[in-house]
Each structure stands twice: as structure tokens, then as C-alpha cells.
Amino acid sequence: MGADHTHQAVPSDMTLRVKALESLLVEKGLVDPAALDALVDTYENKVGPRNGAKVVARAWVDPEYKARLLADAPAAIAELGYRPEQGEQMMVLENTPEVHNMVVCTLCSCYPWPVLGLPPVWYKSAPYRSRAVIDPRGVLKEFGLTLPDEVEVRVWDSTAEMRYIVLPERPEGTGGMSEEELQTLVSRDSMVGVAKVDRA
Amino acid sequence: MGADHTHQAVPSDMTLRVKALESLLVEKGLVDPAALDALVDTYENKVGPRNGAKVVARAWVDPEYKARLLADAPAAIAELGYRPEQGEQMMVLENTPEVHNMVVCTLCSCYPWPVLGLPPVWYKSAPYRSRAVIDPRGVLKEFGLTLPDEVEVRVWDSTAEMRYIVLPERPEGTGGMSEEELQTLVSRDSMVGVAKVDRA
Amino acid sequence: MNGIHDMGGMHGLGPIEVEPDEPVFHSEWEAKTFVLTRAIGPWRKWNIDAGRHQIELIPPADYLRMTYYEKWYVRLVELLVKTGLVTQAEIDSGKPEQGSVRQTPTVSVERVPEIALNRFLAPTVEPGIAPLFGVGEKVRARNIHPIGHTRLPRYARGKVGTIVIDHGVHPLPDTSAHGLGDNRQHLYSVRFPSRELWGEQASERDFVYLDLWDSYLERI
């Protein structure tokens, strides 16, 4: 009986409810339907983890860019054309063989939209939010990443308007790859810090 | 949308499910139907706050009984015929003009069955369990009891097999009442510590 | 476990709703769920701590939604199956499996007065088990977060209180619930100032008393 209820279906009337709300807000002149469409297009197609992957790949191939990125993430991200005014509250956390960073928001679901897009359901879910701070290594294992005991784990709980993105380690054996090839290796999960980047 | 769901109806099939379980357990010889009926009768008719009220009234009229009750509740309660083997884990907490005691079980719903019967729904509810320890005076106000600031409030969270019953203050102006009359004044809530006893 | 059941100090759970002249049971199925659980207890297939823990394992959304006796029903079914008194197939079909041997109930009508309120508690006096702390001593509740059963609420962990009563020797729920032994030890009533628990917003004349075992406490 208990477990049956954990994944309750969304009320079938959400579609109708939201349509009704949308038409009311349009009719009252509070929102512009064309702007709504443009907003959907923005979040579906213009932001997403590909933005972050470009930042990471650049940092891998350009040590001076990496230094700027770690010192002032908003400015360095703006160099690649991503909105500087968003980045101003952003920090990049470098993973190394000695230190592994991961990001969570226990109180809600804060996430670096400009560089990663909207967060996946698991990031917003109660299981991840509750466990990342008390059992980070257990959580990482569920993502397939077992860290050696001697690695320091840093969990960043996004309690304010600071947004964190992880700069994963560049995998070995990728010396001959171009910046564009490297971009394709960088997964969303590696920039949240629940995965490493593998050589393709 | 939110609030609609707080008091969801009990699944209509609970009646059928429990009937099915009962007949299975009877058929397997694990329980005896006559014993089940006798158990229901016990909890509905033989235990309840009237037991506790008798203890309280006796303590009010008999200072020596009260002294025994506060020193060794199980033995003193047994004097009135309530099962001593239950009382052995019981303590009586005396309310005075200076000290007000109240009882909760934040982790589940522990309650002194032998003297108070089964607990009411509010005692087992999340609102009471969550708030009694962090805002006891606010909870008491919801029950209609506003305590002067200078009164010390003691909240007993029943985390183990110790069961607590409050000995409320005897109301003024009851000097001429008999022990039997006094019993009728003693409410369940006064023995949980969320009410005082009023003169009828 | 840091479950939803450990709700002392939570906000937002709504007003306290008192039902006037509330009956002991609101329906036949509530009464039956309750007494079935009581009548199965003397089979001694699980103890009080394991029973409590089983309710804590109900997923939090369900825990908050379900009524009290719905939770008891879920617990009873889960424990009957887990301990082998009943099979899942029997729960599903409502019928004993072929070849299952009919038992003799442990609780007869005659035994009802004896078992109705009896939780089969161990004696609390055991001179061989010495207390680790004394009445009047200041102690800190340990900062533990076991994934199994515990009766040390989160709101008291790391907080300092004073031992006011030694309740004698009791089984430790943390082991008892998991079949890891009674681990009997002294249990104390520990008095915590509400300001220690909740900070300056609390009245300096409020105190919370918790019953805590030796294993939950440390010297300051």
C-alpha cells in the first residue's frame, strides 16, 4: 500500500487548469502570448548544458581562460557570449584528483540556469536534496562514481543567489582532441558534480 | 489546490481489506474471533480516562495517597485496581501554580493506555506532535489555556517506555465535594496537560 | 532514521483539530486493525521497537496522508509477511495456502485481560548494569544520524541537558528494533531548557524532558 503512492499520477486536469490560467492572464493583458512562446523557445533551445560544456572545454584547452574563469566566473563566461548579468552571481568549482565538488540545493532547487539550463527532475527531487549533504559518497555511488576515501568531497548547498558550476577534470588521453570535440564529452552531470567526464 | 488534500478521505476499501485480513488470520488459526471481540470491548469500555480521573480524585482528597502516587505511581495506581504490571513504567507529574506539565510523543503516539485509554486523534496528529515541543504555550492557547509568563512549562516527550500522566491542580471552591463528585470534573485533557480542571 | 516521523519542532503541519466526544474507534475496521495487531503481538514475532520502526518505513508522503490506523494496517501486513506468519500470496488471495497448518491462537478470551495492556516489557531493575551518568549531571545528546531506528529525536541532538531521573535499565531501541539484541542500559529523564533547543525565541521558563539511553549521551 505504502509504495504504491510515491509516484502518484499528476492530476489529469493540470492541462485544463493551466490553459484556463493562461487565457485569463492573456485576456487581462498581464502576459503576451508571443512572449510566452519566445520564453518556451529560450528554455528549450537556447540555454542548456551545451553552454556550460563550451565553458569547460575552453578552460581545458586555454590555461589563461581557466585562470580567469576560476577568478571571475561571470566575466569569463561572458567572453563566450552568455549573459554576463546572470553570471555575476556564479562561481566555478574545480575538480582535481584530490578534491571533488558537487552541487545541491536542499531548500528548493537552485541551479545555474544560464550555463546548464533548467535542472532535471532528479536534481529537484526529495531523494537528491535530502541525501546529497548527509551521504554524498553514497549518492555518487548511485550515479556510478565511487571516489577513493582519500579524495576530499565538497558539497555546495545553494542556499543563496550564488550559483555553482563544477569544472570537471579533463580525462586522460584527450590531448589530441579539439575544443569542439572536447565539448561533446562534457555532460550535464559532470558539471553538477555527480559524474566525471569520460573519454568518449 | 494545496489545502484540499490535507484531509483526504480514507480509502473506501479499508473496510474490505481489514475484513479480508481478519478472516485470513482467523482461518490460519493465528487469532481467535472471540478474543478479538473481547479486546475491542476492553478498549472501548474498560480502559479510558475515567480510570485516571479516579486516581486524580483520590490524590486530591487523600494527601497520603497523593504522596504514594508521586513516589511510586505503579503501586499507587494498583491500589485502585488498575493493572500494576502496566503501571510499572508510569510516572505522575504534579501541576502546581508554579509548574505546568504537559505530555507529547513526537516520534509516534505513546500514551498511558491503562489510565487514559487510547489517545484521541489530535494527540496522534502531526500538528500536536510537531508543535508541542517548540511552542507549548501556543499549543496550550489553542486549547484555551493561557498560562502566565512566570509559570514554568515542562513538556514531557515520551521517547521511551515511560508513560506520563499529569496530576492537575484541584480547582478552588471544591472543598465540599465528594471524591465521586471530584472524579466527574477531571477531564482527559487535564491529565495530558493541555487543560486545567474547572469547577463544574 | 531521520524520517518524517521525527517531527518535533516542524512548522506548517496545520492547526490542532479536536473532535468533541470522539469515539474510541471511528469504524469497525479501525477497531479490528487495532485488536488484530494486539492479538498477533503475543506470537512474539516482533517487538515494540521493530513495530515502531515498520511504521517509520512508510514513505513520508504516505505517512503524512494516511490516518493513524491506516498506518497500523500497513505495518501489520508488512510484518506478518516479513516474519513469515502469513505469505504475500495469502494476503493477495485472502486464503491460507494449500498445505498450511492451522495454528492455535495464542490469545484466548481468557488471556485478554492479561495481554490487553501488556507490552511484554523487560524488568527495569538489573543491578549488574551500572549507569554511565548520574542524576544532576549535565550531558550532551550525541549527534548521531543512524539510518535505522532510534528514539533520540533530531531536535535534541547536540544539545545539553541535565539528568533528573534514572529510570533504570531498558532495552536500547536502536539494536532491539533490528534483532541486534536488547543492549539493556540505563534510561534517564533529561531536562533541556527550551532555549538550548530552540534558541532565544523560546521562553526561558520552558523545558523539555526526554527519556534518553546511555548510548545517546556523552559527557560535556
Added chain:
Amino acid sequence: MNGIHDMGGMHGLGPIEVEPDEPVFHSEWEAKTFVLTRAIGPWRKWNIDAGRHQIELIPPADYLRMTYYEKWYVRLVELLVKTGLVTQAEIDSGKPEQGSVRQTPTVSVERVPEIALNRFLAPTVEPGIAPLFGVGEKVRARNIHPIGHTRLPRYARGKVGTIVIDHGVHPLPDTSAHGLGDNRQHLYSVRFPSRELWGEQASERDFVYLDLWDSYLERI
């Protein structure tokens, strides 16, 4: 508030379920709920803190049961009505009330790139506001339990950490969410050993970093 949203450190909430190739939105209504909220934001009737708090006010059983965008829908409706942008009668009927004046949307297509990711945050540099603590300083997170909005999680209260970064000046959510002023003050990244937070069961090589305001901290 000590609400269910403050779930860091809880057990029993189930496994982490990852959906392969998850779409940005799972349905049209999710997308619309999200962009309606974004398009209403620039009316500036509520700020980010009030928006977060409104979700925290969803009763805990519903909070756990609802999907992410169901909560956004509930929040949007509640805040539209609370701030008077829409009346409850309009929500119920789906039609503007007689005599209501038609507005001009604040967000046009042209403004979408500008507002899409903009949360209208105040500047973080304000030389007139001095930090109360310095980088490298050990601090204790205060033991507070406000019934209103706060961004100091329960699991860190009373615990000792080290300030590692001064993030400049930020509005305090505790006042900002309730229309009680920005109360701008320094925000710090504070590093807590996991053993300080969770006791000896934690790895001594694990650390949790929280962003905490001056008002959340006290000197040791």
C-alpha cells in the same frame, strides 16, 4: 520555517531516479506554468524570496506528493490572488471580472532575451555595508527557528564552520520574503566539516559549504 522543504539530511525519501534523455518540459502545461511565472515576474509584485516562501507554505503531504511544476502552479495562483493581479473570482470563472481594466504586458517578445534569465538581483557591492566576519574566521550558525522564511537549513544550526569566501552584500531572505525590507548584508560561503554536521559516521574528508548571511552567524 522548519518546513518539509528543509529536507537536507532526511532519510527515507527513496532512491534517486534519473530519467535518460529527459526533455526540458514533460508536457505543454509544465512549459506554460514555468513561462507564465517568468512572464509575470517583471510586474514586480513579489520577489524571489516571497516566491520561494509561497512554495514552502504548501502543506507537507502535498509538497511531497506534487510534482515540481504542480507546486509552481499552486504558487502562481496564490501569489496572483494575494497581490491582487487577479481575483479569486477570476481564477474560479476563468474570465476577467466585469469592469477590470485590460493591462499592457510588461514582457514583450523583444524583452524576452533580457528577462529570460534575469532575476532582478541587487548589486553585490555596497562599500557602506561592512562585513561582520572575515574570511578564515570560525563562526557558529545561529540556533534560530523562525516561523517565516529563512535560508539557514536546520541541519547547520548550532554548528561551527569556517568562512571561506565573502560574497559581498545580498538582501536577507528572512525580511525580504515578507516585505520587511532588503536588510542587505554580507553573505559568506561557510565550510562545515561533515563530522560537525552529522557526527562520527561522516567521512572526515567530507565538507558541506553553505552560503550564509551575517544575521545567521555568531562569533564562537
